[in-house]
Amino acid sequence: MKRRTSATPRRNRRLTLAAENIDMALRAVRSNRLRSSLTIAIIALGITSLVGILTAVDSMDATLKDAYSRMGAGIINIRSLYSMPADMRRIRNSREISRAQAERFTDYYRAPATVTIFTTVLSGTRAEAGQKRTNPTTDVIATDGNYMKYNMLELSSGRSLSAADVEGGRFYCVIGDNVARTLFEAQEDPVGQTVHISGRSYIIIGVAAPVGNNAGGSMDGSILVPYTNALANLATSTPDFTIGILPDPSVSSEAAATEAEMTFRAVRRLAPFDDADFRITRSEAVIEELNSTMRTLTIAAIVIGLVTLTGAAVGLMNIMLVSVRERTREIGTRKALGAASKRIKAQFLMESVIIGQTGGLIGIAAGILIGNIIAAVMQASFVIPWLWMLLAIALCMAVGILSGYLPAKRAAALDPIECLRYE
Template sequence: MNLRQNISEGISSIKANILRTVLTGLIIAIGITSLVGMLTAVDGIKSEIDASLSNLGANSFDINSRFSGRRNQNGRKEKSYEPIRFTEANRFKETFEFPSTTTVYTRVSGIAEIKYGSKTTNPNISVTGGDENYIAIKGINIERGRNFSSLEIQYGNYVCILGTEVVKALFEANEDPLNQQVKFYGNNYRVIGILEEKGGFGGDTEEDRNIIIPLQNAKRLDRRGSMRFNITTMIQNPEDIEYAMGEATGLMRQIRGDRIGEEDSFEVERSDSVTEALDNITNGMRMAGFGIGAVTLLGAAIGLMNIMMVSVTERTREIGIRKALGATPKRILQQFLIESVVICQMGGIAGAVLGIIVGNILAKLLGGAFIIPWLWITVGLIICVVVGVISGYIPAKRAAAMDPIESLRFE
């Protein structure tokens, strides 16, 4: 009996016990569904996060105020520093000579209420003050209307650009928001632009609930002098990012009056460091998903081994006949391993399909993107072969070691 005949016999045996084969395949399918599904969901969420943060490129860096009150690894409270002031941020923008484009911006509030006529939004609207470069550097697109003009930036006019969630909350579907007046912080602002919807993780991003106003206008709202002004600089050549950050640090130390030997009173970090941090989180989620899937597959492997042991016992007389007709222990071992692997592959294919469906449903519910995880499908099918061989080896070894005479006497 050659390998081809062995495969044929194995498939015939599977067809003869179709119900048991289907139930056994379902055990494997559940394990693969768990593995592929969870990893698909994680990758779908990560894909959407990457798309949402695509504007945080490798050619830009941020200069932010250094928060006070934190404790270091030794438990000591770190030194407090004054936030970056408006004049300091603007001085940096005007004097930084490295080939680049710089924006100065500030977050006015994250809990603002916006009014239009008799309608009022929930108190979850973000108000951001930005200059002429803010929209371009932050990778924000204006779907309708326009950006701020140079005069509006210079004089801090009462104009604004609305996110899509704000538009939906205040205006009817057939109503044009452009040139309408909305009110917040006691002032009327004329709408000159509508931002493109970004969506993203969790079905929403802050940018969709954001209102952008001219930086000078935002500064007027700082009655207590507590605003933190941030700086983002985009350089022309990403390969020069480290050198540019060094130049920016030196200039900012000079502007802030940091003494030689003292630590920086501000923070300089690459914009893509946020993406790197999220990569670490999603890698952890991926490992957790792989671990849960592996545990499920372990249970499936034990179930398959038990089914194969039962199959060997039921077919003891058949094994004796085969050996009496000249089948070698190697061929008997091969036949049962083939059966085990084929059952695993049937379950694996079904599990991979279900995993794609379940994983993408979970990803969509969490605001992720639709993906087909070819890597995890391949990994799942390879695991099925390994599980089939491992689960089928002990029963197959037992069948191969049977004495043909004793097997023929088995009732």
């Protein structure tokens, strides 16, 4: 019992001394507001750049990975090189993927898979129903009955396009969630109603469930039309089809991609020695490339933040050294009254840490705000980067301790008699 009672006052005394050190440190920071504010601003700038960039990177990374996970790990796309730079278009037979080629591919492809063909015939157009119309941001996609399965899209009402709709070139369409919300009241069922696109009337047979933004754009603001009908009634230029392949689980993505390349080379009538005039992308490869890009951006953000914080650390150390010199008589007075050297040292360290953490907290708040604003502009999701917040706090603590150690040590080593003589 005696040991416990003797330990309790000792702990209380330590807490009291710590509280006094914090109070004195805060008063010292407030007494030099201009100098402290400049240092806090530099630290905040470094942390803002660090947390801001990393927040935006995390947000885009999460959004893109979520989109590709919804699409499926084995998704394969075949696209033309027509939209590539001029030097790429010099490749023999570099041209659009025509309807005939896309259809031949679906007939010839033998690997177990869901195959769809699609192309955007109208981009940034309006759709009208009654007195209402969408903003000029609606995309009209010419496709077949497999498009929704390939993209793992679901319906909130109605049905998707069928092979019969495509073969008959019917004036049917499936609209996205945003289109439905814009053109119809909440209690209205759009299925069976008519929507007007570029002067043509289409009967709505289905409404896609909301999906949000994804890596290839959102279905929410799109309209699906049978490609046979769209090419005859809506297309304003030569179509350039994309071929989408969703392999069955029994087939590896690599094997499906190899089969796709061989099949499409035959469709394009390329000789064995000819370079491919099309490109095949697998979602796994895209994700790997995204991961590599995100890692590069993360490293760049950390380097920028560390460089800025290094400058802030040097500035903070200089400010603390100036503070020690200006408060020499105060240090001497405190020592003469019995203040221990370690308490003097603790006070100056505390001042340095407070400045560092204040700048860090401001920088974290600004970084999260700016990072999520950038993410919102790029239509990515909102994130709170807990890992980077902890890293920022740790870095600011390190900056405070490292910058304050030398000034604190110098203050603690001062001779009280010499301090009292200092003018």
